[in-house]
Amino acid sequence: MRKKVVYAVLGVFVLVAAGLMIARALQTSLVYFVLPSEYARDASSFDGRKIRLAGLVEPGSVQFDDSGLQLTFNVTDTYETYPVRYGGAPPDMFQENGGVVIEGAFHEGVFVGDNLLVKHSNDYHPPAEGEAVDVEALKESLR
Amino acid sequence: MPLELGVVGGAAAFLAFAVALYGAVVGSLGAWRRDARLMTSARLSSVAGFLLATVAVVVMQTALLTDDFSVSYVAAHSRIASPIWVKVVTMWAALEGSILLWAWLLSGYTALLAAIAPLSPLRPWALAIMQGVQTFFFFVLAFLANPFTVLAVPPLDGPGPNELLQNHWMMAVHPLLMYLGFVGLTVPFAYAMAALITRRPGSEWMTVTRRWTLTGWGFLSAAIVAGGWWSYEVLGWGGYWAWDPVENVSLMPWLTATAFIHSVQVQERRQMLKPWNVMLILLTFSLSILGTFLTRSGVVSSVHAFGNGPVGPAFLAFFLLVTLGAFALLAVRWDDVKDRAELDSLVSREGSFLGVNVLFLALTFAVLLGTLFPLIVEAVSGARVTVGPPFFDQVTLPLWLLVLLLMGIGPLLPWRKAEDQLLSRNLAWLLGGLVVSGALAWVLGVRKVYPMLTVALAGYNLVSLALLLTGALVPRLRLATRPAVVVIRRYAFENRRRVGSMVVHFAVVIIAVGVAFSSGYRVDEQLRVDIGGSAQFEGYTLTALDTFMEQTPGRISSGAIVQVSRDGAFVGTLRPRLNVFGAGGRPIPTPAVLYRPSHDVYLNLNSTVGPDTQFVVLRAVKSPLVTWIWVGGLVLVFGVIYSLGGATRALPAHATRASTVAQEA
Secondary structure (H helix, E strand, O other), X not given: OHHHHHHHHHHHXXXXXXXXXXXXXXXXXXXXXXXXXXXXXXXXXHOXXXXXXXXXXXXXXXXXXXXXXXXXXEEEOOOOEEEEEEOOOOOOOOOOOOEEEEEEEEEOOEEEEEEEEEEOOOOOOOOOOOOOOOHHHHHHHHO | OOOOHHHHHHHHHHHHHHHHHHHHHHHHHHHHHOOHHHHHHHHHHHHHHHHHHHHHHHHHHHHHHOOOOOEHHHHHHOOOOOOHHHHHHHHHOOHHHHHHHHHHHHHHHHHHHHHHOOOOOHHHHHHHHHHHHHHHHHHHHHHXXXXXXXXXXXXXXXXXXXXXXXXXXXXXXHHHHXXXXXXXXXXXXXXXXXXXXXXXXXXXXXXXXXHHHHHHHHHHHXXXXXXXXXXXXXXXXXXXXXXXXXXXXXXXXXXXXXHHHHHHHHHHHHOOOHHXXXXXXXXXXHHHHHHHHHHHOOOOOOOOOOOOOOHHHHHHHHHHHHHHHHHHHHHHOHHHHOOOOOOOOOOOHHHHHHHHHHHHHHHHHHHHHHHHHHHHHHHHHOOOEEEOHHHHHHHHHHHHHHHHHHHHHHHHOOOOOOOHHHHHHHHHHHXXXXXXXXXXXXXXOOOOHHHHHHHHHHHHHHHHHHHHHHHHHHHHHHHOOOOHHHHHHHHHHHOHHHHHHHHHHHHHXXXXXXXXXXXXXXXXXXXXXXXXXXXXXXOEEEEEEEEEEEEEOOEEEEEEEEEEEEOOEEEEEEOOEEEEOOOOOOOEEEOEEEOOOOEEEEEEEOOOOOOOOOEEEEEEEEEEOOHHHXXXXXXXXXXXXXXXXXXXXXXXXXXXXXXXXXXXX
């Protein structure tokens, strides 16, 4: 009987420790997937956090310095726009008005990406001139 | 009008469903009423089911190889220009075909089981459950994901299979291994359920299925290592494991199966952990179904998610049915199953097995949580999140290290209770191995915590293996009159399970060191290299000699020829490239790897290459000791095969023979 109590106490202890460890690890490694306007609404809560910023490449904003391998462009959902810096070559299919997802964090107003993904979805059609962008549809297409 | 292939295939799939249903129903009825005729009929029907499934597979292969685009699956996933091996493999490159493959392998295993399984009260129930599982798969195949639908207006050509899949021959092997693993582990599951139904919770169900379990586990392990190597060779980021949902769902059944193959030994020896073993094999089976639901339904988007449809919900329903049904059965039979013996001491073989079981379950839980958490968050708050590799690393690395710790001490502990004197002698040796190898790693410049702990534990495990071997061999050699080689060979042949397990544990040590160093000391850089110029990378000089363009039927490759040299000496030539499959296909970056024992040099092309290309951008990755993961995988498979060589001599049989000999004497 005493043995059982010891095992039970040990078991509870292990479970609680594991639970705390898991909760802490989850807290620090959740990566939010947001569009620029969502980021703008809640900027302080993402402070210093790694996020996945998704949007369209703003036309005319793309610059690639091939000697230093620095790619800069603006990512936009037409409501908000942020400058992005990525240390690497533009990936294949990277184009103006194309969908991208950048993983990284903001440093002094510039989003510094570690990873740049090009999303080419057939489901999303950019709105015609003067029409508003459907943010939810855009987000779904970049997922 | 000639008979269309699609009609034949569809009919075969439907008949296979009907036969499986017949076998499941009549088999259970026969077992229930102990009616030998019904049981025999059900047993024979499993052979018929296998033949019908084989017809379906042959039809599919014929349609793929003859480019018969009137068959919907061929139209959707094959292409005239593909090489023959790609056409063969296309059968499991998408959802419907994968289910056909799974169902076919399952029916093959069932027929084999029906043919060779020893007659016992468990057999009819086990076969009925196997056929019940088959019923589900053939139902999905015939009604929800029928690959044989006949197209009235067949296209002239198809788009071909997913480009990432046709980019490497490993795709021919990896899914096969995976399904052979899943299907193999269905056999012990079926026998466990049969044991519950027939109220025979002893160790009979596990001794009968030992070979199946070990085979399934071996295939699953091989599949996971092979999948890692595929990612490494194809995906272009220089890694092999990204904690992607599709990887996680293959790992979870492996974790519970690994726990299972350890804890069944406790039941065989000590008649303990009975409900625990039933639960582990049930979890293994249901996690393989859950994994299929998660990856195939598109709820977790990844490379392997082939889109939405009724298949996902069907797998979810089957998962719930199996899990709830089996747990309910376990609850009903609790009085038969529950353990009567108690653990004598935690410091014993069974104590260490129990400990490693807890660790493997904790790992399973952590991986499951990390995989499902994004779904939970999205359901609760609507926010889209991903759980990154840091979570999995933080949570699982300490647990993996604890697994290594128990792996070293466990096999050295005797059953029931360890003697203090022997234990402290062994512990002293183990501690010595731990400290010496840790110090050695420090001297060699290893400063990161996890790689260093892994090296220390690797040394500790090598000492443990040496202690196990000397403990077994020294007394034999001392008593022997024959030459040492004969004695050692004899020991190795007569103790295949024991020696095989040592080989597998040795393989795990190799893999652990490979993983620790390749992830801990990975260097990943993007380099710009002018054509004709060179760049420095980790002591290597990478010289882009030229660009090249190659065309094979069905594929156009363009890339750079990069010479790798070190201190002026030539090391090798790498050709990272972009492959385009078919007109309008997107270029698939295909890395080139220089395999070396100390570290790999891995180059992936990050820019397009044309006739007037002036420079290329290379992603260069150096991964120390990564090759040892694949070597370890091979050693592990060898260990499993070695154990299987002697698995027919099950323990009870051995014991019986020994007692007969004793009686005769």
